[in-house]
Amino acid sequence: MSGPTELGKERDMGLLRVRGLTVRRRDGHPLVEDIDLDLAAGDRLGLVGESGSGKSLTALAVAGLLPEGMTATGSVQLDGVELLGLAEAELAKVRGSGVAMVFQEPLTALDPLMRVGRQIASGLRRHRGLTGRQAEAEAVELCRRVRLPDPEESARAYPHQLSGGQRQRVGLAIALACGPRLLIADEPTTALDVTVQAEILDLITESVAAEGAGLLFISHDLPVIATVADRIAVMRDGGIVEHGDLHPVLADPEHPYTRELLTAALAAGRLPGDPVPDDSSGEAR
């Protein structure tokens, strides 16, 4: 978003600054290479690209959650604090109050044996120092905020008693519990049907706006990115091939891969607009 926003002044302060981020496998082979990203408070950056292009590893490196054996080099600064190389104890503090993540299938992130209210409350106790009772009350409030039906009842439910969309609301409540400055959402609606998907996307954008947080939203699906993001970075083969404000990039994509994504979305009728002009014709429509 390049125009003024209600977050106007804050927007100038860099929230996330990534430079030369490279993620390597144990054997030194790079899977993500030389990534630069900038995100200000209130920005919603969509990272789009095909499966295997390195979106998730980029997000995990930013959150300090890379799988065992992978290493990140370069620089990842949150509010001016360098995160790469921080000890696990320091990183754990940043996670939760600084950076929170929502994943594609919250079932894998949720404890199947614990009521969801307690799972939300446990983050509140850890990061906000609330007592057990305060945290449980606040957890119900968060269930209300993410619009779970009957918040008291939902807080008492076990994950398997909720639908996929409701579990994703719980995942979001856990992420929001500590008022993160940056929310990373990695394909959070891919497993959901279209109607529920739209509701969750609305909820995510509303929630980050209410928090004045930044959003790094990952999807292989350009129309989903277009719904959520105001800026876009297109990834392919471990690198960013094009980035910028959403509308200018979609109106006039420079990279052939961005054009390919756009053409497919327009042909499927999933984005409004004219077909992408064919480069070879030399004519703009």
Ligand SMILES: Nc1ncnc2c1ncn2[C@@H]1O[C@H](COP(=O)(O)OP(=O)(O)OP(=O)(O)O)[C@@H](O)[C@H]1O
């Ligand atoms: N734990 C791992 N060990 C080894 N290689 C991995 C691991 N995780 C990811 N990779 C490889 O790193 C590359 C980037 O994967 P990544 O998951 O970041 O892609 P992605 O764009 O998020 O795709 P998807 O949408 O399918 O998750 C891929 O080639 C993938 O096979």
